[in-house]
Amino acid sequence: MTEKNETILSVDGLKTYFMTEDGVVKAVDGISFELKKGETLGIVGESGSGKSVTNLSVMRLIPEPPGKIAGGTVVFDGINVLEMPIDEVRKIRGSRIAMIFQDPMTSLNPFLKISTQLTEVTRLHLGHTKEQAREHAIKMLKLVGISDAEQRIDGYPHEFSGGMRQRVMIAMALSCDPELLIADEPTTALDVTIQAQILELIKDLKDRMGTSVILITHDLGVVAGMTDKIIVMYAGKVFEQAPTRELFARPANPYTQGLLKSVPDPAHEQGKELYQIPGLPPDVAHLPPGCPFAERCDRAEDICRREFPPFVEINQDHHSLCHFAAEVYASSAPEDL
């Protein structure tokens, strides 16, 4: 287990823009966060809020053009990834930072055997021979719970079910024992029973290997049980940042409040209509001058539409992007967790 309290990843003022015919899309606009060793960070937000782009930027996987990292720093283990030559970045990808993607059905190469796809990572980064790599790959497949790995390793992705493929993805991502694992909606494409298994697997492996994890999701239920802290993203900005417990207990942002209210609660919802935030996320190519959430916010006032809100510090670990952060924080009654 690596020592805690040591920062593994520090993102500061990251801006990723896409040049489109419709103008500049500020997919990520000034995101900052820190991740300590062994810690799990949840990034929550609706589709198009910039969660995936943030993490693709960390790995420099944004297609350029049309994408462009316009500013900020991404410091991984003391080095700014954004200023590294791309060959150096490739040495980090897959070995020190690994990624699991949303859709296991399309994320594995349908033309190549599982063995090929698994062994090429360790042969590249760990210098394994063919035999070593194969042995290691079988070990990894067993680790993620694939039975008769010795036979199945020679299969093709289409011979695996969705959940099994995601297990293969996890085995692949973890095979070089990375310091940071980025899981981009790892369970969204899976059915509910499999979701729980996969999350449990990630949690278990993270604890055993001491990996730091960034878990991207739009499902608050997923992050609740797994993360140490959470970032809520909206329209390319961090709207709220807090330790997981505190965020659920005392949100300081109306958007977070809205998200929490929209989570179905089997205990209370008998016959009552489920809350939903009105409207749709704004078009990030044409953002209004004020708060991007103002149009959908039930406590918006004139100032919200006029001026961009400040990033208010509630306490050392808790920040909220809102003109009324303090009031919202005060009003959100402390619940028993």
Next chain:
Amino acid sequence: MLSFILRRLLIIIPMALLVVTLTWGLIRIAPGNFYSSEKKLPPAIEENIRKKYGLDKPWYQQYGIMIFNVVKLDFGNSLKYQGQSVNEIIGRHLPYSATIGILAYLLALVVGLSAGIIAALKQNSIWDYGSMALAMLGLSVPNFVFGPILVLFFALGLYWFPPARWGGFGNVVLPVITLSAIYAAYIARLTRAGMLEVMRSDYIRTARAKGLDEKTVLIKHALRGGIIPVVSFTGPALAGLLAGTVVVERVFAIPGLGNIFIQSVLNRDEPLTLGIVAFLSILIMIFNLAVDISYGFLDPRIRYE
């Protein structure tokens, strides 16, 4: 897999017979005869000719004899080239067409694949626009224009290659380039489209996230999926090329099969026409089968049942 191949091979027989039947019907519907000339033959001589070639029998008997011969793969003698069997003639002229056809397709593959891959990798760059503009040109300039232009510059202007006829390697260069142009252009466009689609896919992002360099991503992960359209195109294209192309053979005075084919139709040389049609149709079907089989090696998801 084996039963799949067997079934597909068996289907070739009725298909080829159908093609031959249609061709035979068309030849018979067309007015005129192989012995018709400007001077009308005396009725007695015409009677004799008709008797000799079995044309006096009712049509269904003639058709039956024809089909019987086709099944035996013996098309009889040419009516025009006395004493030469159709099989002999095909065997004699095929090598010219096949040589030029295969070389042209290889050239087209090399040029087309490279141009297509470069265009896809550098999408919307000068490389992309340049190679696609060339491809458009290759598709739009007919080879009866392109061939003579090449002859004009490289044979009659620079004296690098002979302008026509069959001989050494020098004779092959210009016809092969002429013939390959349109195929190279087509392959380039297919490759570009295929590669662009694959390079956008999730598994390419996964490959990049693993830290693989662009070359490995391209060759190991993207190429297989990207060239499937080219493989589909190869079957019919190669069959057509092997069987000869009339225009190029005409322009460069090459004694290939295409030339003979056209001549046989003009001469109303029924056995020769039928023979070449049957040969061509079987060739196309076999190449298509080969393409279908090769899909299985490219894409493991494809199963044969």
